[in-house]
Amino acid sequence: MTDLFQSAGLEESAPRPLADRLRPKTLDEVVGQDHLLTGTGPIARMRAQGRLASLILWGPPGVGKTTIARLLAEDSDLEFEPLSAVFSGVADLKKAFERARARRAAGRGTLLFVDEIHRFNRAQQDGFLPVVEEGTVTLVGATTENPSFELNAALLSRCQVLILKRLDDAGLDQLIARAEVEMGRALPLDDGARTALRSMADGDGRYLLNLVEEAFTFDPDTPVDAAALAQLLNRRATAYDKDREEHYNLISALHKSVRGSDPDAALYWFARMLEGGEDPLFLARRLVRMASEEIAIADPTALMIANEAARTYERLGSPEGELALAHAVVHLATAPKSNAVYVAYKRARRLAKETGSLMPPAHILNAPTRLMEQQGYGKGYEYDHDVEGGVSGQDYFPAEMHDRPVLYEPKDRGREASIRERLDRWRALRNERRKG
Incomplete structure (x- = not known):
């Protein structure tokens, strides 16, 4: 197979970048991908069995995707046909397929390597299906994006996805x-x-x-x-794209670190997103959501602090306002956690859909007219402030709901621990009155 440097029209004696001079000449020289290339790794198994399936190589830049594809072609005695989805269109694909068919007729196979394969649109991706199915080419696509989101399901079903790791x-x-x-x-x-x-x-x-x-x-x-x-030396910016998977990976890591009560990890992911250029107001909104979903009334100050941190950033801007957001990150991560209100809210919404248009019980309805009084509106209502303990124990659900649902179940931590004790007493009182 023609050397890549020579195929670019350059003489062997011309100056070559160090990265090109050190490009691995065999798969055994590839660094950092032993999980694929050695032992029971998928590529190692294919080589041992003398076969090569179509592959999608998914991993960050500079970890060997192109090199592995080129060396697989050599190892399998296939012609290496490289394409870049950034610079190629339908006409280029057709020409590549025609060359592959001609080689096949002559008894030689083709490894079609498509760099940045996720850049092809759905119709272009569909164009690979017949040539892969009929064996005209062995497709090896390289992508830095999650194939689940970027590639057609039909194409994915015909390829094995291999994940390459960033080099340690x-x-x-x-x-x-x-x-x-x-x-x-x-x-x-x-x-x-x-x-x-x-x-x-x-x-x-x-x-x-x-x-x-x-x-x-x-x-x-x-x-x-x-x-x-x-x-x-200039340090390059960390890999981060606010519109792609890395954004969702990092905000998920931040959210789960807060939920898991790890302020150190939470601050790290918060800083990673800021360093990547994330909008601090997006982070501020997400912190407010965390305070509501993950903490709620286990620590009522959490929501107030998250909101105040967001307002502080709006007033001060960057970089001073980011310290207030960091304050909120640490507070949320160290606060007692409870999703009890979140769970209760979802239960209530479900119950509301299931029960339709049931009326409130008559005793808690106001009776501004004589007709409504005759219908029993307000009859038997007890004013809770006037009874001992401030809780009457009356039932406030529709009369048709004979089994009183329990929607809110507070945790035994933070402020909710004392709420739970009170609710247990009040629910016992209501149950006693219902039985009576």
Whole structure:
């Protein structure tokens, strides 16, 4: 198979980026994806069985999706036909399919690699179905987006989805070591700077090697520390797209950390979203929702603090107002939790739908006219403030509802613990009166 560098029209002797020079030449050299490539991993099993299914490789940038596809083609003796969904249209697809059919007629198979496959629209994705089904191509698509949301169900049913992981520190260290061997010398960085370099890469091997190549231009006799490295290299923004899956993943992590009473994790996810460029007012609204859904009257101040934090941000703006939101994050995470009101509300809505238009019991209806008095409106009503303990124990549900439902069941924590004690007494009183 033609080398990718040569296929771009460049001579082998031309200067090549470090990331290209270190591109793995075999699947065994791929870093950080052992869960797919070794042991009982799905690609390892396919190789052992001498077969290759159509695949969707899902993972963040710079983790080896293109490299794995290219090496799978070599390993399976298939022609590697690359396409980018960003730059290709229907005409390009048709030409690729025609070339694949010609190869098949000549006895050679094709691995059609489609980068950013999620960029193709539904109709274009449907175009792959016949050539995959008839075996004209083995499709390997690469995507950074969740295939469940971005790809047709019909296409997904014909492909195996494999998840590639962002590179951990061990994998990044392997790449740094290979770069040092390639360059014939050590990086001019102290230990702190090496740690900072890995952090800057954010799990992206290709980006790491670009940083490493830049670091090799530093004075080799004067090791650089972390502070100097930060000035010499630009740190890229963390992966975050407010309109895509990462947004929902992080807000879910924040919400669940608050629900799980972990202020440290909650602050971390809150900060991650701010660093990614999230609108603080979106976070403020979500904090108000958390206070209502997850805490409610177990700590009535939670909703007030969340609302006040939102108002503070509106008054102060960024960055000062963000501290008020952080205050609310910590308060909500450390508050006693209860979803009892949330559950009771959903039960009440369900019950209201089921029971239709039942009238309130006559004794709690006002009787402004003589006719209404004759109908029994208000008869037997007891004014709760006038009875001992301030609770009459009368029934306030429709008379047709013979089994009095219990909708609100307070938890035994926070302020709801004392509410629960009072409700137990009052419900016992009502049950006693109903029996009487």
